[in-house]
Amino acid sequence: xxxxxxxxxxxxxxxxxxxxxxxxxxxxxxxxxxxxxxxxxxxxxxxxxxxxxxxxxxxxxxxxxxxxxxxxxxxxxxxxxxxxxxxxxxxxxxxxxxxxxxxxxxxxxxxxxxxxxx
Amino acid sequence: xxxxxxxxxxxxxxxxxxxxxxxxxxxxxxxxxxxxxxxxxxxxxxxxxxxxxxxxxxxxxxxxxxxxxxxxxxxxxxxxxxxxxxxxxxxxxxxxxxxxxxxxxxxxxxxxxxxxxxxxxxxxxxxxxxxxxxxxxxxxxxxxxxxxxxxxxxxxxxxxxxxxxxxxxxxxxxxxxxxxxxxxxxxxxxxxxxxxxxxxxxxxxxxxxxxxxxxxxxxxxxxxxxxxxxxxxxxxxxxxxxxxxxxxxxxxxxxxxxxxxxxxxxxxxxxxxxxxxxxxxxxxxxxxxxxxxxxxxxxxxxxxxxxxxxxxxxxxxxxxxxxxxxxxxxxxxxxxxxxxxxxxxxxxxxxxxxxxxxxxxxxxxxxxxxxxxxxxxxxxxxxxxxxxxxxxxxxxxxxxxxxxxxxxxxxxxxxxxxxxxxxxxxxxxxxxxxxxxxxxxxxxxxxxxxxxxxxxxxxxxxxxxxxxxxxxxxxxxxxxxxxxxxxxxxxxxxxxxxxxxxxxxxxx
Numbered sequence: 001x002x003x004x005x006x007x008x009x010x011x012x013x014x015x016x017x018x019x020x021x022x023x024x025x026x027x028x029x030x031x032x033x034x035x036x037x038x039x040x041x042x043x044x045x046x047x048x049x050x051x052x053x054x055x056x057x058x059x060x061x062x063x064x065x066x067x068x069x070x071x072x073x074x075x076x077x078x079x080x081x082x083x084x085x086x087x088x089x090x091x092x093x094x095x096x097x098x099x100x101x102x103x104x105x106x107x108x109x110x111x112x113x114x115x116x117x118x
Numbered sequence: 119x120x121x122x123x124x125x126x127x128x129x130x131x132x133x134x135x136x137x138x139x140x141x142x143x144x145x146x147x148x149x150x151x152x153x154x155x156x157x158x159x160x161x162x163x164x165x166x167x168x169x170x171x172x173x174x175x176x177x178x179x180x181x182x183x184x185x186x187x188x189x190x191x192x193x194x195x196x197x198x199x200x201x202x203x204x205x206x207x208x209x210x211x212x213x214x215x216x217x218x219x220x221x222x223x224x225x226x227x228x229x230x231x232x233x234x235x236x237x238x239x240x241x242x243x244x245x246x247x248x249x250x251x252x253x254x255x256x257x258x259x260x261x262x263x264x265x266x267x268x269x270x271x272x273x274x275x276x277x278x279x280x281x282x283x284x285x286x287x288x289x290x291x292x293x294x295x296x297x298x299x300x301x302x303x304x305x306x307x308x309x310x311x312x313x314x315x316x317x318x319x320x321x322x323x324x325x326x327x328x329x330x331x332x333x334x335x336x337x338x339x340x341x342x343x344x345x346x347x348x349x350x351x352x353x354x355x356x357x358x359x360x361x362x363x364x365x366x367x368x369x370x371x372x373x374x375x376x377x378x379x380x381x382x383x384x385x386x387x388x389x390x391x392x393x394x395x396x397x398x399x400x401x402x403x404x405x406x407x408x409x410x411x412x413x414x415x416x417x418x419x420x421x422x423x424x425x426x427x428x429x430x431x432x433x434x435x436x437x438x439x440x441x442x443x444x445x446x447x448x449x450x451x452x453x454x455x456x457x458x459x460x461x462x463x464x465x466x467x468x469x470x471x472x473x474x475x476x477x478x479x480x481x482x483x484x485x486x487x488x489x490x491x492x493x494x495x496x497x498x499x500x501x502x503x504x505x506x507x508x509x510x511x512x513x514x515x516x517x518x519x520x521x522x523x524x525x526x527x528x529x530x531x532x533x534x535x536x537x538x539x540x541x542x543x544x545x546x547x548x549x550x551x552x553x554x555x556x557x558x559x560x561x562x563x564x565x566x567x568x569x570x571x572x573x574x575x576x577x578x579x580x581x582x583x584x585x586x587x588x589x590x591x592x593x594x595x596x597x598x599x600x601x602x603x604x605x606x607x608x609x610x611x612x613x614x615x616x617x618x619x620x621x622x623x624x625x626x
Contacts, residue, residue: 022289027281034288041295048303071302074251078295081258085288088265092281099274105281 003051007043014040027093027103034089038082045075122172126181126196128165129204129242132158137235144228152219155231159212162238166204173201176605178619180248188248188620189309195248195620198606199453203245203376206457207369209588210464211238214366217468217581221475223362226271233270237263237366244373248620250301250308253377254294257342261287264370268359279358286351290341297334300327310384311620314613318389325392332386336378336397343374345438346407349431353415356427361471364423368463371434372456379441379449384613401442402531406538408435413542417549422473422482422500425553426466429507432542433459436509439535440522447525449607454599455518458506458592462515465503465585472496472578473557484553486560495579497558502586504550509543514592519543521600 014036021033049068057069097103136158143151172179173196181194215234217223224230240260247253269280302308304327305316317328337348344352352371356364378397386396412432419425437459440452470482473496480487490496502513509515519539526535592599609615 022285030285034285034292037289037292041292041299045295045299045302048299050303071299074298074302077251077255081255081291082288084262085258085284085291088262089281089284089288092265092277092284096274096277096281099277105285106278 003053007047007051011040011043011047014043025104025106027089027097027105030105031086031089031093035086038078038086042075042078042082045071045078047071123179123181125165125168125172126179126194126246127183129162129169129208130194130239130246132162132165133235133239133242137232137239140231140235141229144231148225151231152224155235156212156215156219158235159208159215159238162242163205163208163212166201166208169196170201170205172196173198176609178609178616180620180622187624189307189312189624192252193248193309193620194246195310195616196246197616197619198602198609199376199379200245202453202457202602202606203372204242206372206460207238207241207245210369210460211366213581213584213588214362214464214468216584217365217471217578218362220577220580221362221471223271223360223471226360229266230270233263233266234366236260237267239263241369241373245376248310250310250313251298254291254298257294257373258291260370260373261291264367267363267366268355270363271360273358276358279354283351283355286341290338293334293341294338297331297338300331300334304328304331309620310381311617314384314387314389314617315621317385317393318391322392328393329396332393332396335381336401339374339377339381340401340404341374342377343371343434343438344408344431345374345401345404345434346411346431347404349408349411352431353424353427356430356467357421357423361423361426361467361474364426365464365467365471368430368460368467371430372437372460375434375437375441375456378438379452379610382444383610384616387611387613389613395444398442398444401438405435405438405442406534408432409439409538409542410435413546413549417545419549419553420484422470422484422553422557423467425484425549426463426470426507429466429546430459430463432546433463433507436519436522436539436542439538440526443526443529443531443535445525445529446604446607446611448522448529449610450600450603451518451521451525453603453606454521454596455515457599458514458518458589461585461589461592462503462506462513465499465582465589466507468582468585469496469499469503472499472582475578484556486556492576492579493558495576497554499579499582499586500554500558502589503582504554506586506589508546508550510547512593513586513589514596515589517593517596 018033018037018040021029024030049071052067055065055067056063057067140151140155178197183192237260240256240263243256244253247256265284269276304324305313307313341348356367386393388394409432412428412435415428416425419428437452437455440448474482476490476492477487506513506515509519523536526532
């Protein structure tokens, strides 16, 4: 199996799981989904520099082929931003849960608990 | 490099310096912090006006950050479009900040002023940058600041709306990154001018991938601009937040439209071969739906803020109708309407704020209430701002819509476009008339006790009056503004000049 196939299928599985979880009703699952989605995006960005093995990142004497260093810089930025965003989403979900007593994304009461028990 | 060239980075540096200073000054000396914040905003407006004066010679200026030449380093690019957007955003910011200070809305939390300036930093950066990844970063800066501003003042309803707003935007950012990854994978660059050059040179083999990247980018920009069917987050968010913050957010949807105007003629313009004007087949129907749903929302809204939020969606729809024709004449009309729609949307939210502050427990709901203080003045302001938002004479909305109708007459879709613009004007007008008559005319049964509102000062009328004044100035100076819009559109539709300005030294 080639490296490309492995990476591509990993991105595919992460994205599928991320999309599925993001569409769920509870904030906990949505936050997990967003995390998986950002992982998938980071892997994808990393792969845009092409998958090569044993190449110097910038410059080495006597070598003509180099790995592309730019996607790694892009991924670093994306990781930092996604990390901050996820932290914010966690805090918001927690506050929303504590203030409304429900962890539904739309803030309605949990359907399995019934309306009256709020 | 002269001092005038260094001025290009001032709209990014000024808020970046002012934000931490206000954060430091706030706990000890609130007066100093507020003064710094206002002074920073005015300085930014002055810098933006100076830049606007600079671009009058029709040159496109590129500013290489850190002296790294494009396409290796990040560049800021100043042309007529970015200068006009800078003036618009900083003028709006000054008015909104003035209103927040006068009404003490900034005292409901500690961090209003720093967040406000970070918001402006993101906005100005997005308008100036010439690099697609840098555009993503500035989008994130303005989004993070907008989350904070949106939550300013707290409240359970605001928290619930914020969760949805944040989740939607995180997914949008993921799509943006995937689009950037595809573009980088195919072309090997993220500098906009370099991308434009390489897309024009790319072969048929890359067409599919580039198309996917373009569609993803347009989806993200449509999400930011709240174009149907990606508009559902907007009314919920803007109703839940403080009206003064929502007034500033009136420019956030325009950032999405700005990005479309910037990217499409440059990357997917005439030179892009099979990819030329790639988004137009579906952008036009989406704009039709946006205008219709927006003004239908205005028609049925039960409260002033809800109505203002839907008016914002509707005006974006009207704007994108003109943009999606992708011709120089319609683009000029769209740019004129963009300036007008931003100011009118902000005016609606500020008037809603003034009304809410005076009506006590009746808030902004469209139900009859007893008399309240300043009822006539507020009613007149509502009349003026709704006339502007709908596009009736004498204010600039009328000229903007007339300009759109006139320039779209030769296009193939003109029947649908005229029907939508004229029909939405009618239902929007009826919606505003209904709300206005309930709020301001049915409100005073003779002899009834007035609403006991804590607000006794009339200082909150100043900022909405300034906005109405700006709209009136746009009406009186419509000839000049039209000439500016036409010159800007001419520059947008000559992407080769943009490419030469950024990559000039490399290509020669």
